[in-house]
Amino acid sequence: MNSQGSVYADEKQRALLTGIEKGLHDPIHILAACSGYKVSVQKHHLQRLLPPLAHIHYGPGCSACLVLPTFVDKLLAYAKRSNVIVATYADLLGIPGSVSTLEKARTAGADIRVINSVWDALLLAKKNRRKRIVFPATGFESAASATAAGILQAKVAGIFNVQVLSGHKRILAGMEALLQRDNIAVDGIMSSGRVAASMGADYFRVVTEKYHKPQVISGYEPDEILGAILHLVQQRNGKSAVTENLFPAAVTSQGNLKSHELLEEVFEPVETEWAGFGKLEKSGLSIKEAYRMFDAEKVFFDVETSKPVLPEGCLCGEIMRGEKLPSDCPFFCKSCNPVNAVGACMYSQEGPCRVDFLYRQ
Numbered sequence: 001m002n003s004q005g006s007v008y009a010d011e012k013q014r015a016l017l018t019g020i021e022k023g024l025h026d027p028i029h030i031l032a033a034c035s036g037y038k039v040s041v042q043k044h045h046l047q048r049l050l051p052p053l054a055h056i057h058y059g060p061g062c063s064a065c066l067v068l069p070t071f072v073d074k075l076l077a078y079a080k081r082s083n084v085i086v087a088t089y090a091d092l093l094g095i096p097g098s099v100s101t102l103e104k105a106r107t108a109g110a111d112i113r114v115i116n117s118v119w120d121a122l123l124l125a126k127k128n129r130r131k132r133i134v135f136p137a138t139g140f141e142s143a144a145s146a147t148a149a150g151i152l153q154a155k156v157a158g159i160f161n162v163q164v165l166s167g168h169k170r171i172l173a174g175m176e177a178l179l180q181r182d183n184i185a186v187d188g189i190m191s192s193g194r195v196a197a198s199m200g201a202d203y204f205r206v207v208t209e210k211y212h213k214p215q216v217i218s219g220y221e222p223d224e225i226l227g228a229i230l231h232l233v234q235q236r237n238g239k240s241a242v243t244e245n246l247f248p249a250a251v252t253s254q255g256n257l258k259s260h261e262l263l264e265e266v267f268e269p270v271e272t273e274w275a276g277f278g279k280l281e282k283s284g285l286s287i288k289e290a291y292r293m294f295d296a297e298k299v300f301f302d303v304e305t306s307k308p309v310l311p312e313g314c315l316c317g318e319i320m321r322g323e324k325l326p327s328d329c330p331f332f333c334k335s336c337n338p339v340n341a342v343g344a345c346m347y348s349q350e351g352p353c354r355v356d357f358l359y360r361q
C-alpha cells in the first residue's frame with residue numbers, strides 16, 4: 001500500500017484477482033477457519049483488492065480467544081499457592097479472567113513466568129523439584145500433539161512436578177459449530193493449513209462429506225490465499241464439493257503420523273465450553289487417565305471456580321462466531337486497544353480485534 005492508501009497487486013495476484021472476478025456472478029461467503037488467514041488478508045489489504053461479491057468470514061480461529069475466563073481463574077488460584085510456578089506463553093498473560101489477569105497477578109508478586117514451549121516448562125520443573133510447574137496449554141490439534149510429546153517426555157524422564165492445564169481444542173468441532181449455524185450460508189471453506197500440516201488433508205475431508213461444501217487447504221501468503229479463493233469460486237461454479245490440498249509444501253494427505261499417535265496416546269476428546277460458542281460435543285482435548293499425574297485439574301482437584309464472568313459489553317463471542325465485526329463494538333479503538341485490552345480478541349496476537357486495530361486504514 002502506498003502513502004495515499006492505494007493497494008498494489010503484482011502480476012500473479014492480478015491474474016488471480018481477474019479469475020476470481022470473472023467467476024463471481026453472485027456473492028460468495030467463505031469461512032476462513034484459521035486466524036492466520038485473517039492476519040494475512042488484513043496485513044496485505046487483500047479485502048480491498050477482492051471484488052465486493054467476495055465475503056470472508058473468520059472463525060473459530062484464534063485459540064487464545066476461545067479460552068473461558070474460568071481457565072484463567074484456575075491459573076490464578078494455582079498461582080496463589082506458594083509451591084506453584086505458572087509457566088505460560090506471553091499470549092495468555094493479559095487474557096481476562098473473571099476478576100483479574102495473569103499479568104496483574106504477576107505484578108502483585110505471583111510466580112508467573114513466560115516460556116516459549118512445553119520443553120521450557122519441563123526444564124523449569126527439572127530445576128525446581130520442590131515446586132509444581134503449571135503449564136496452561138492452548139491451541140488446536142497441532143499444538144496439542146506438541147503438548148502430548150512434552151507429557152510423554154516428562155514421564156520418561158521422571159519429571160512429575162509439571163502439570164498441564166489443557167485448554168486444547170479440536171478445530172473440526174468449532175468449524176462444525178459454525179457450519180451448523182444459519183446466520184451465514186457458507187459457500188466454501190478455507191481450512192487451517194497449520195492444523196493440516198500435522199493432521200493431514202484427509203482429516204478435514206469429513207467436513208466436505210458431511211456439509212457438501214467446497215473446501216481448500218491453503219498456505220498463508222497473499223498469492224496462496226487468492227489462489228484458494230479462486231479454487232473455491234471454481235468449485236462452486238462447477239457445482240463440485242471436494243477437499244483440495246493447495247498447500248502441498250507443508251501438508252500431506254495423512255499429515256504427521258507421529259502427531260496422530262501422540263494425540264491418541266495422551267488426549268481424549270471431551271465436551272467442553274468455548275467462549276462465545278457454549279458447550280460443544282467432543283470439542284476439547286482432555287488428558288487421559290493414564291497421565292492423570294500430569295493433569296493440573298486432577299492434581300489441584302480442590303480448586304473450584306465459579307461461573308465465568310465475561311467482560312461487560314465485549315462482543316468477542318459474536319466476532320468469533322462471525323456474526324459481528326470488531327468495528328461493531330463501541331469499545332473498539334477507544335477504551336479497548338492492545339495496550340488496554342478489554343477482551344481476549346484484542347489481547348491475543350492473532351485476535352480479530354487486535355488484527356483489525358493493527359492493520360486498520
Ligand code: SF4
Pocket residue numbers: 313314315316319326329330331332333336337341342343344345346347353
Ligand atoms: S474491541 Fe475489545 S471489547 Fe470490543 S469485542 Fe473486541 S476485545 Fe471485546
